[in-house]
Amino acid sequence: MAEQQMYATLHCEPCAECVQEQWQSIGDGRLRWEGYAYCPRYAVQACERGRGVPPPWIRERIIAREGAVHLPVGGADGVPIALLRRVYGLTLAEVVAARTTGWQATPVEARLLMESVRTPARAGGPAGPG
Template sequence: MAEQRMYLTLHCEPCEECVQEDWQFIRDGELRWEGFEHCPRYEVYAHDDGRGVPPPWVRERIMAREGTVHLQVGGPDGVPIALLRRVYGLTIAEIVAARTTGWRATPVEARYLTGPTPRGGRR
């Protein structure tokens, strides 16, 4: 289950000076994400982070910047269906569609889904 924490929620209207950064990483065998916003004009800072897959708006920005990796789902060479369902919270219908067409993941998500299982068992 994704966990999200927000430190500050003050936002100005986006201007040409606003800086926004979003990224994903794997720490201690766990998928994580962070987002940072800063407006030097109004001295506004915001930081957001969490465990699991990022919220859709953060994930979309990461995918736009880094692209996607097409993963096969199920079968001997594919991502295990149970893992995909647990990580993304997909419905059975979404799993059936992913089994047919594959799954688009960010590069970090692809490493997490296809990498070796961390010591201690399950992800």
């Protein structure tokens, strides 16, 4: 479940001077996201941050700016279905669709998912022989 912390909620009508930035990172093996908005015309500033998958509007802006990474789901080289469900909270129907067509992730999400596939002990999976 994503945690969200809102520092300020001050809105103006978006204008040409408005600056909006959104980004993701990985901290302690978990997704983190931040959003920042500033309007110099009205001296309005707002910051948001949270853990987990970002809200859809932030995720859409990150994908529009950085592009999406297409990941296979299931199978030997794909993202495990259980991991995908845990990270994104997908329904069974969404998992079936992702298994068929793959999953579109932000570059940071793709890095986290693929690191989890390569190191299953960190992702809560089996540690392997030994």
